Amino acid sequence: MKGGSRSKSETKKAEPRLSVKKGAAAAKAGKKTKKEKLVKDPNKPKRPASAFFVFMEEFRKQYKEKHPNNKSVSVVGKAGGDKWKSLSEAEKAPYVAKAEKRKVEYEKNMKAYNKKQAEGAKDAEEEDESEKSLSEVNDQDDDDDGSEEEDDDE
Numbered sequence: 001m002k003g004g005s006r007s008k009s010e011t012k013k014a015e016p017r018l019s020v021k022k023g024a025a026a027a028k029a030g031k032k033t034k035k036e037k038l039v040k041d042p043n044k045p046k047r048p049a050s051a052f053f054v055f056m057e058e059f060r061k062q063y064k065e066k067h068p069n070n071k072s073v074s075v076v077g078k079a080g081g082d083k084w085k086s087l088s089e090a091e092k093a094p095y096v097a098k099a100e101k102r103k104v105e106y107e108k109n110m111k112a113y114n115k116k117q118a119e120g121a122k123d124a125e126e127e128d129e130s131e132k133s134l135s136e137v138n139d140q141d142d143d144d145d146g147s148e149e150e151d152d153d154e
Contacts (some may be wrong), residue, residue, distance in 0.1 A: 045109040048102035051095040055087075056080050 024097075049057075059080045063070070068075065 045106055045113055045115070048106040049099060051092060051099040052084055054098045054102070055084055055092070055095040059083060 056077075060076055063076050063079060
């Protein structure tokens with residue numbers, strides 16, 4: 001029995017090529033960890049509010065006037081959602097129009113922001129190129145200076 005039988009530990013071991021590595025699978029999937037989270041640019045314009053959120057701005061004020069003792073945010077949100085669902089398209093129209101205005105303004109601000117970002121990137125590239133060209137010019141000047149000194153000696 002010594003040669004033909006396997007021990008209990010050998011039979012329980014899975015083949016290494018069939019085992020799944022959790023860390024490698026997550027890395028392959030492209031999932032980011034908390035440490036790799038991108039930092040948001042504070043100068044980037046905020047996205048515009050949707051028609052519902054424009055409606056909620058007004059609804060919150062009205063709700064607080066009617067229910068001054070209410071401290072629960074969720075109750076206000078649920079009441080606002082129910083009211084929004086009950087509104088007809090004609091009643092929603094002014095909120096949709098305000099949301100569209102905000103969206104147009106946001107797109108204008110984003111174009112300006114992206115243009116500024118692109119200019120900043122170009123300026124950084126130009127600075128790098130100008131530094132390189134200056135160093136090349138200085139290297140050439142050093143060579144020219146040496147040849148002029150030799151002319152002076154003659």
